[in-house]
Amino acid sequence: MTKMIFLNLPVKDLATATAFYEAIGCVKNEQFSNENASSMVWSETITFQLLQHGYYQTFTTKPTADAHATSGMLIALSRDSREEVDAMVEAAARSGGQADVREPQDLGFMYLRSFADPDGHDFEPAYMDMGSVG
Known part of the structure:
Protein backbone atom coordinates (compact mmCIF):
# COMPACT_ATOMS: atom_id res chain seq x y z
CA MET A 1 0.00 0.00 0.00
CA LYS A 62 -7.03 17.72 24.22
CA PRO A 63 -8.79 21.04 23.70
CA THR A 64 -9.11 22.16 20.10
CA ALA A 65 -6.69 25.00 19.38
CA ASP A 66 -7.79 28.27 17.82
CA ALA A 67 -5.44 28.39 14.83
CA HIS A 68 -6.08 32.13 14.55
CA ALA A 69 -4.35 32.59 17.92
CA THR A 70 -1.81 29.75 18.06
CA SER A 71 0.30 27.83 15.58
CA GLY A 72 0.60 24.09 15.87
CA MET A 73 1.94 23.42 12.40
CA LEU A 74 2.81 25.01 9.08
CA ILE A 75 1.71 22.98 6.06
CA ALA A 76 4.09 23.36 3.11
CA LEU A 77 2.81 22.41 -0.34
CA SER A 78 5.10 22.05 -3.35
CA ARG A 79 4.16 23.82 -6.57
CA ASP A 80 5.65 23.45 -10.05
CA SER A 81 6.36 27.15 -10.65
CA ARG A 82 6.42 30.59 -9.07
CA GLU A 83 3.23 31.34 -10.99
CA GLU A 84 1.49 28.38 -9.34
CA VAL A 85 2.59 29.64 -5.92
CA ASP A 86 1.14 33.08 -6.71
CA ALA A 87 -2.07 31.62 -8.15
CA MET A 88 -2.65 29.47 -5.06
CA VAL A 89 -2.17 32.39 -2.66
CA GLU A 90 -4.47 34.59 -4.77
CA ALA A 91 -7.14 31.83 -4.84
CA ALA A 92 -6.87 31.55 -1.06
CA ALA A 93 -7.40 35.30 -0.65
CA ARG A 94 -10.41 35.32 -2.99
CA SER A 95 -11.99 32.39 -1.15
CA GLY A 96 -12.05 33.65 2.42
CA GLY A 97 -8.45 33.02 3.43
CA GLN A 98 -5.72 35.51 4.27
CA ALA A 99 -2.84 35.93 1.82
CA ASP A 100 0.78 36.46 2.85
CA VAL A 101 0.42 35.94 6.59
CA ARG A 102 4.18 36.48 6.57
CA GLU A 103 6.45 38.16 4.03
CA PRO A 104 7.03 36.26 0.76
CA GLN A 105 10.51 34.80 0.44
CA ASP A 106 12.51 34.73 -2.77
CA LEU A 107 15.77 32.88 -2.17
CA GLY A 108 16.61 32.58 -5.85
CA PHE A 109 16.42 28.79 -6.00
CA MET A 110 13.27 28.75 -3.81
CA TYR A 111 10.16 30.93 -3.81
CA LEU A 112 7.68 30.80 -0.92
CA ARG A 113 4.51 32.60 0.03
CA SER A 114 1.97 31.88 2.73
CA PHE A 115 -1.74 31.96 3.45
CA ALA A 116 -4.17 31.03 6.18
CA ASP A 117 -7.45 29.21 5.57
CA PRO A 118 -10.70 30.61 7.04
CA ASP A 119 -10.00 28.71 10.30
CA GLY A 120 -6.47 30.10 10.63
CA HIS A 121 -4.49 27.03 9.55
CA ASP A 122 -1.22 28.21 7.97
CA PHE A 123 0.00 27.06 4.57
CA GLU A 124 3.16 27.74 2.63
CA PRO A 125 3.11 26.98 -1.09
CA ALA A 126 6.67 26.73 -2.38
CA TYR A 127 8.51 26.35 -5.66
CA MET A 128 12.06 25.03 -5.69
CA ASP A 129 14.22 25.11 -8.83
CA MET A 130 16.23 21.95 -8.21
CA GLY A 131 18.58 22.81 -11.11
CA SER A 132 19.68 25.91 -9.19
CA VAL A 133 20.42 24.13 -5.92
CA GLY A 134 24.15 23.80 -5.54
Whole structure:
Protein backbone atom coordinates (compact mmCIF):
# COMPACT_ATOMS: atom_id res chain seq x y z
CA MET A 1 0.00 0.00 0.00
CA THR A 2 1.23 3.50 -0.83
CA LYS A 3 2.05 5.60 2.21
CA MET A 4 -0.40 8.47 2.52
CA ILE A 5 -0.90 11.52 4.71
CA PHE A 6 -4.31 12.50 6.09
CA LEU A 7 -4.28 15.89 7.83
CA ASN A 8 -7.25 16.21 10.16
CA LEU A 9 -8.15 19.88 10.53
CA PRO A 10 -10.89 21.26 12.82
CA VAL A 11 -13.19 23.73 11.06
CA LYS A 12 -16.02 25.93 12.32
CA ASP A 13 -18.04 26.04 9.10
CA LEU A 14 -17.77 22.90 6.99
CA ALA A 15 -19.38 24.38 3.86
CA THR A 16 -17.10 27.43 3.92
CA ALA A 17 -14.02 25.30 4.52
CA THR A 18 -14.98 22.85 1.77
CA ALA A 19 -15.43 25.67 -0.77
CA PHE A 20 -12.09 27.17 0.28
CA TYR A 21 -10.20 23.91 -0.21
CA GLU A 22 -11.85 23.39 -3.60
CA ALA A 23 -10.71 26.91 -4.57
CA ILE A 24 -7.07 26.09 -3.79
CA GLY A 25 -7.15 22.93 -5.88
CA CYS A 26 -8.55 20.09 -3.76
CA VAL A 27 -11.27 17.71 -4.92
CA LYS A 28 -13.92 16.51 -2.48
CA ASN A 29 -14.09 12.74 -2.04
CA GLU A 30 -17.80 12.15 -1.43
CA GLN A 31 -17.18 8.58 -0.26
CA PHE A 32 -15.51 9.83 2.93
CA SER A 33 -17.53 13.02 3.43
CA ASN A 34 -20.74 13.65 5.38
CA GLU A 35 -22.40 16.34 7.51
CA ASN A 36 -19.44 16.23 9.94
CA ALA A 37 -16.50 15.95 7.55
CA SER A 38 -15.23 16.76 4.09
CA SER A 39 -12.47 14.63 2.64
CA MET A 40 -10.49 17.01 0.42
CA VAL A 41 -7.97 15.30 -1.86
CA TRP A 42 -4.85 17.36 -2.61
CA SER A 43 -2.89 14.59 -4.38
CA GLU A 44 -2.80 10.82 -4.66
CA THR A 45 -1.07 10.68 -1.29
CA ILE A 46 -2.29 13.74 0.66
CA THR A 47 -5.82 14.40 1.89
CA PHE A 48 -7.14 17.14 4.16
CA GLN A 49 -9.89 15.80 6.42
CA LEU A 50 -11.97 18.84 7.38
CA LEU A 51 -13.82 18.02 10.59
CA GLN A 52 -16.52 20.05 12.34
CA HIS A 53 -15.18 21.09 15.76
CA GLY A 54 -17.51 18.79 17.69
CA TYR A 55 -16.62 15.82 15.51
CA TYR A 56 -12.90 16.62 15.66
CA GLN A 57 -13.15 16.58 19.45
CA THR A 58 -14.20 12.89 19.35
CA PHE A 59 -10.67 12.04 18.16
CA THR A 60 -8.77 13.70 21.00
CA THR A 61 -8.99 14.48 24.69
CA LYS A 62 -7.03 17.72 24.22
CA PRO A 63 -8.79 21.04 23.70
CA THR A 64 -9.11 22.16 20.10
CA ALA A 65 -6.69 25.00 19.38
CA ASP A 66 -7.79 28.27 17.82
CA ALA A 67 -5.44 28.39 14.83
CA HIS A 68 -6.08 32.13 14.55
CA ALA A 69 -4.35 32.59 17.92
CA THR A 70 -1.81 29.75 18.06
CA SER A 71 0.30 27.83 15.58
CA GLY A 72 0.60 24.09 15.87
CA MET A 73 1.94 23.42 12.40
CA LEU A 74 2.81 25.01 9.08
CA ILE A 75 1.71 22.98 6.06
CA ALA A 76 4.09 23.36 3.11
CA LEU A 77 2.81 22.41 -0.34
CA SER A 78 5.10 22.05 -3.35
CA ARG A 79 4.16 23.82 -6.57
CA ASP A 80 5.65 23.45 -10.05
CA SER A 81 6.36 27.15 -10.65
CA ARG A 82 6.42 30.59 -9.07
CA GLU A 83 3.23 31.34 -10.99
CA GLU A 84 1.49 28.38 -9.34
CA VAL A 85 2.59 29.64 -5.92
CA ASP A 86 1.14 33.08 -6.71
CA ALA A 87 -2.07 31.62 -8.15
CA MET A 88 -2.65 29.47 -5.06
CA VAL A 89 -2.17 32.39 -2.66
CA GLU A 90 -4.47 34.59 -4.77
CA ALA A 91 -7.14 31.83 -4.84
CA ALA A 92 -6.87 31.55 -1.06
CA ALA A 93 -7.40 35.30 -0.65
CA ARG A 94 -10.41 35.32 -2.99
CA SER A 95 -11.99 32.39 -1.15
CA GLY A 96 -12.05 33.65 2.42
CA GLY A 97 -8.45 33.02 3.43
CA GLN A 98 -5.72 35.51 4.27
CA ALA A 99 -2.84 35.93 1.82
CA ASP A 100 0.78 36.46 2.85
CA VAL A 101 0.42 35.94 6.59
CA ARG A 102 4.18 36.48 6.57
CA GLU A 103 6.45 38.16 4.03
CA PRO A 104 7.03 36.26 0.76
CA GLN A 105 10.51 34.80 0.44
CA ASP A 106 12.51 34.73 -2.77
CA LEU A 107 15.77 32.88 -2.17
CA GLY A 108 16.61 32.58 -5.85
CA PHE A 109 16.42 28.79 -6.00
CA MET A 110 13.27 28.75 -3.81
CA TYR A 111 10.16 30.93 -3.81
CA LEU A 112 7.68 30.80 -0.92
CA ARG A 113 4.51 32.60 0.03
CA SER A 114 1.97 31.88 2.73
CA PHE A 115 -1.74 31.96 3.45
CA ALA A 116 -4.17 31.03 6.18
CA ASP A 117 -7.45 29.21 5.57
CA PRO A 118 -10.70 30.61 7.04
CA ASP A 119 -10.00 28.71 10.30
CA GLY A 120 -6.47 30.10 10.63
CA HIS A 121 -4.49 27.03 9.55
CA ASP A 122 -1.22 28.21 7.97
CA PHE A 123 0.00 27.06 4.57
CA GLU A 124 3.16 27.74 2.63
CA PRO A 125 3.11 26.98 -1.09
CA ALA A 126 6.67 26.73 -2.38
CA TYR A 127 8.51 26.35 -5.66
CA MET A 128 12.06 25.03 -5.69
CA ASP A 129 14.22 25.11 -8.83
CA MET A 130 16.23 21.95 -8.21
CA GLY A 131 18.58 22.81 -11.11
CA SER A 132 19.68 25.91 -9.19
CA VAL A 133 20.42 24.13 -5.92
CA GLY A 134 24.15 23.80 -5.54
